[in-house]
Amino acid sequence: MKIRSVTGEDYYTVSPLINDWWGGRNMADMLPKLFFEHFTETSFIAEENGIMVGFLIGFLSQSHPDEAYIHFVGIHPDYRKNGIGSHLYETFFTAVQAHNCRTVRCVTSPVNTGSIAYHTKMGFSIESVRPNYDGPGQDRVLFVKRL
Secondary structure (H helix, E strand, C coil), X not given: CEEEECCHHHHHHHHHHHHHHCCCCCCHHHCCCHHHHHCHHHCEEEEXXXXXXXXXXXXXXXXXXXXXXXXXXXXXXXXXXXXXXXHHHHHHHHHHHCCCCCEEEEEECCCCHHHHHHXXXXXXXXXXXXXXXXXXXXXXXXXEEEC
């Protein structure tokens, strides 16, 4: 498996796949092209034999210089449970530590029990569950991991 930084052109590969990878849920709107243009140093693509099998989009916080945020992660459904997510997360952790980042944050929906279990397994702690975090009825689980 090869992990590399995203490019602006990767948007055109990733965007059409997102909704399919999420079982038909409309998720593509959460990942506009700007993430592929402005966060290339901390966002990654995983490829297996030339096929994109996963991606992680993350960035360093401008407001909290010792923190980073993982915005969106996707693994091709046929390649899940092969350690691709772990490799992407570890690559991200290494990249942000090079910028003296010591804390990583991310959020998920309380109904996404798979994501909650995965983040806990990756060493994240649940910081809180916030009602209406992303707007009315948009509750979120907030995670934190100390590096």
